[in-house]
Amino acid sequence: MSALSDNLVTFAILAYLVAMIGHAVEYALGNARTRVATAAPVRELVGAGGGVVPTPPAPVKSSPTDDRPARRARLAGLIGVGATAVAALLHLAALVTRGLAADRMPWGNMYEFVLTVTFIGVAAWLVVLWKRPSLRKLGLFLTLVMVLLVATAELVLYVPIVPLVPALNSYWFIIHVSTIVFASGIFLLGVVPAVGFLMRSGYEQGKRSFPYILAKRLPGAVGLERLTFALHAFAFPIFTFAVIAGAIWAEAAWGRPWGWDPKETWAFISWVVYAGYLHARATPSVKRNVATWIAVLGFLTMLMNLFGVNIFFTGLHSYGGLD
Amino acid sequence: MTAVDDRPETVAPAPRRRPNRLLALLRNSWRQLTSMRTALILLFLLAIAAIPGSVLPQRGISPEKVNEYFVDHPDLAPRLDRIGAFEVFGSVWFSAIYLLLFTSLIGCITPRLRDHFRALRSRPPAAPKRMARLPQHTVLPAPPGGVAAIAEVLRKRRWRVEVRGDEVSAEKGYLKETGNLLFHTSLIAVLIGVALGSWYGWSGNRLLVAGADNAFCNTRQQYAEAKLGPRVDSADLPRFCLRLDDFQARFLPSGQPEFFNATVTVDGPDEPTRSADFSVNSPLRLGDASVYLLGHGYAPVIRYTDRFGNSQLSDEPFLTTGDMGLTSEGLAAFPDANVDPATGARAPDQQMAFTGIYLPTAPEQAPFVRSQYPTERNPVLNLVAYRGNLGLDAGIPGSVYQLDQRQVRTGKVKEVGTKLLRKGETWKLDDGSTVEFLGTERYVTLSVRHDPGATPLLISCAALLVGLMGSLFGRRRRVFFRVVPGDPGEGSPTSGSSLMEVGGLPRTDYPGFADEFTQLVAAVNGAERPEAEATERAGVREGAE
Numbered sequence A: 001m002s003a004l005s006d007n008l009v010t011f012a013i014l015a016y017l018v019a020m021i022g023h024a025v026e027y028a029l030g031n032a033r034t035r036v037a038t039a040a041p042v043r044e045l046v047g048a049g050g051g052v053v054p055t056p057p058a059p060v061k062s063s064p065t066d067d068r069p070a071r072r073a074r075l076a077g078l079i080g081v082g083a084t085a086v087a088a089l090l091h092l093a094a095l096v097t098r099g100l101a102a103d104r105m106p107w108g109n110m111y112e113f114v115l116t117v118t119f120i121g122v123a124a125w126l127v128v129l130w131k132r133p134s135l136r137k138l139g140l141f142l143t144l145v146m147v148l149l150v151a152t153a154e155l156v157l158y159v160p161i162v163p164l165v166p167a168l169n170s171y172w173f174i175i176h177v178s179t180i181v182f183a184s185g186i187f188l189l190g191v192v193p194a195v196g197f198l199m200r201s202g203y204e205q206g207k208r209s210f211p212y213i214l215a216k217r218l219p220g221a222v223g224l225e226r227l228t229f230a231l232h233a234f235a236f237p238i239f240t241f242a243v244i245a246g247a248i249w250a251e252a253a254w255g256r257p258w259g260w261d262p263k264e265t266w267a268f269i270s271w272v273v274y275a276g277y278l279h280a281r282a283t284p285s286v287k288r289n290v291a292t293w294i295a296v297l298g299f300l301t302m303l304m305n306l307f308g309v310n311i312f313f314t315g316l317h318s319y320g321g322l323d
Numbered sequence B: 001m002t003a004v005d006d007r008p009e010t011v012a013p014a015p016r017r018r019p020n021r022l023l024a025l026l027r028n029s030w031r032q033l034t035s036m037r038t039a040l041i042l043l044f045l046l047a048i049a050a051i052p053g054s055v056l057p058q059r060g061i062s063p064e065k066v067n068e069y070f071v072d073h074p075d076l077a078p079r080l081d082r083i084g085a086f087e088v089f090g091s092v093w094f095s096a097i098y099l100l101l102f103t104s105l106i107g108c109i110t111p112r113l114r115d116h117f118r119a120l121r122s123r124p125p126a127a128p129k130r131m132a133r134l135p136q137h138t139v140l141p142a143p144p145g146g147v148a149a150i151a152e153v154l155r156k157r158r159w160r161v162e163v164r165g166d167e168v169s170a171e172k173g174y175l176k177e178t179g180n181l182l183f184h185t186s187l188i189a190v191l192i193g194v195a196l197g198s199w200y201g202w203s204g205n206r207l208l209v210a211g212a213d214n215a216f217c218n219t220r221q222q223y224a225e226a227k228l229g230p231r232v233d234s235a236d237l238p239r240f241c242l243r244l245d246d247f248q249a250r251f252l253p254s255g256q257p258e259f260f261n262a263t264v265t266v267d268g269p270d271e272p273t274r275s276a277d278f279s280v281n282s283p284l285r286l287g288d289a290s291v292y293l294l295g296h297g298y299a300p301v302i303r304y305t306d307r308f309g310n311s312q313l314s315d316e317p318f319l320t321t322g323d324m325g326l327t328s329e330g331l332a333a334f335p336d337a338n339v340d341p342a343t344g345a346r347a348p349d350q351q352m353a354f355t356g357i358y359l360p361t362a363p364e365q366a367p368f369v370r371s372q373y374p375t376e377r378n379p380v381l382n383l384v385a386y387r388g389n390l391g392l393d394a395g396i397p398g399s400v401y402q403l404d405q406r407q408v409r410t411g412k413v414k415e416v417g418t419k420l421l422r423k424g425e426t427w428k429l430d431d432g433s434t435v436e437f438l439g440t441e442r443y444v445t446l447s448v449r450h451d452p453g454a455t456p457l458l459i460s461c462a463a464l465l466v467g468l469m470g471s472l473f474g475r476r477r478r479v480f481f482r483v484v485p486g487d488p489g490e491g492s493p494t495s496g497s498s499l500m501e502v503g504g505l506p507r508t509d510y511p512g513f514a515d516e517f518t519q520l521v522a523a524v525n526g527a528e529r530p531e532a533e534a535t536e537r538a539g540v541r542e543g544a545e
């Protein structure tokens, strides 16, 4: 069962790669087309205000031969979405088999943690996509993130299955970790439109240099920003709850709800930064760009907590599993 | 788009008289302090200030690591220490940031509480003259019930409704501000809970070796480290005693622990005598104290018989060195060794001490320095004997776990041999005295605590969460309806009947408002769609009331 899970992870990575290639082809074909239709940038600037409404496909005032690349691009994008869904299923199967093999929830160490967080991220992405099909082109960034993280998990963080140490074997462990994992997954997904927005809004302001040009095919900035906020506003209370649940568990296990262990300290930092994001977004005098950077910073602090603290610092949170 | 925007910072009135300048300055600073921008900056400072607390070792968590840091960085450490870098979360600057933040918070929410309280009791405002300027606007035939029917539909949908003549104003989503204020107030409550805990709480840590002779009672003196809040007196500690009867641990083949359980006997004036079990995630809850199991280890039982034939026992706990196999180090000291029974004269230079490494599961072959497994499969005690003045009488507080190295350096204590002992083995020293390794006792590391802030903390955290959800998912919005007589001159189907002009205004960022507005208007309008039955239904409903 354990070996099956490992294989499934490998297949999931391959499926994410296929999905990424699908999305990339869509991107590339779209670009090739706009190189012919030079009027595109102006149109897109106009379309930018349209929120989540897809930027209208560049003018098709031309012959069917011109239309074919567009259809092909769309097909590639749909293949990307399909492959993402297949990858997500493989990913889920990998988690389930891992959990069955270990006879517990698959969140016992960093490897399993990253695997679960990325799954939540991709599952939430599919939900978002289902509700807002027009966001499809964001899939390129998302699959890139998935490939990177899941492959890192498999290549760097992999550990064989072991049961939990007694301190982790608790009711509150399940509540605390499941909510942390869930919130982290949504934050992970949230950083994709956040970065997309930062690039796209630069693009819409006429910037054509390196990172901004990549945003040419992305949905409009306003919609990306809204999605960023919606995901963060959804994840933040869950994260808050998870931190509180962690404090309750820490009280039972170590006799104090909060002890400024490195892991707790970084959870505090992330919480404060995300609270800062919500504040910044609610403050009219703070530009949306600045607010979104804060959200990205929040995610970096989450990464720091996940990788940095488990690897560099020693604390009571002994679940890293790397020695 | 926000309920509360940045307060304008430009309104400082030109000072008319001199004394007002100071007042104006104060008022302005207060305004600055309580602005969202300041809150944002302070939040950031707080996050940044917490970072050194995770990078540098902290006294409150791992004092040994702080000492190590001093040894490793003899130049840097004292300088860092001076700015409180080893006690970040109690340092002046960290406290200053959060106190400023909370001052800002109080300054920010007090007026908002007042305003919100007023808003809750006040009526939705009158409709604006030119509704067409509102973000949502439409004109439709009015329902036959007129203003009353409109108000009825709105009330059903839980809007707060105010009818003024032929106008209806309605507002919804007070929950957002209520939640926001509850959230921010709970933050203050959380801080108070923490403060309560540190003022009125206490805690003590100690090792407890199994056996009736090793029972301990809950007094300050019996703890290796005890922390009492400034408002707690030693006499306030509840009186009870604990005796460790049994300790069970199960380990996986890899040596990873799987299960712990400690069985103790509790008794004392404040607690009924009883036996109780507790474990890592389920502390022992006594009246005003909780007992937590933090760790465990072995205490080798060593009998030393001096050259006069007097025997003494030592069962001091050996501290685990942190490896999976529970390799432990410790000290068995016999300061009363070699007292001449005939004269009773003490021989300070004939005191005995043994430092040792205990391996619950020694490897097959030397070196015997690292245990292979945490249970006692092949227990071995590696002893080094010392004779001389242990320095315990000099009044220098020494560790019970370590030999005073100063005495060794100055030659007052001399090493007299080393030996590997298995259970039951005896070692005969050069002066005819003997050491026997009798076996081991289990010991546990306990933390005994009382935190009166815990319950308030839990309650405020719950309130915080509820408030947060209300704040994030609540949406404040207003709609206005104005019923106006239809234009008789027009040839449209609605001519003759009255029209209603509807406007909507989301007061917070709310992308879905347009949809809600459309639905709401349709619902109001649906009561009067030209179809007779719809009209009738509306009529029946009205008649019923």
Ligand code: HEM
Binding pocket: A272, A274, A275, A278, A279, A282, B002, B003, B004, B034, B035, B036, B037, B039, B043, B101, B102, B104, B105, B106, B108, B109, B180, B184, B187, B468, B471, B472, B508
């Ligand atoms: C102790 C530090 C603080 C924390 C952790 C904190 C946290 C938060 C969070 C998470 C939100 C998001 C909820 C929402 O968007 O409705 C929020 C909203 C808000 N906070 Fe704070 N806050 C703090 C201090 C302050 C201070 C000092 C002020 C006043 C200057 C303030 C004013 C506001 C306002 C007006 C909102 C509502 C924004 C909106 O309309 O959505 N907060 N706060």
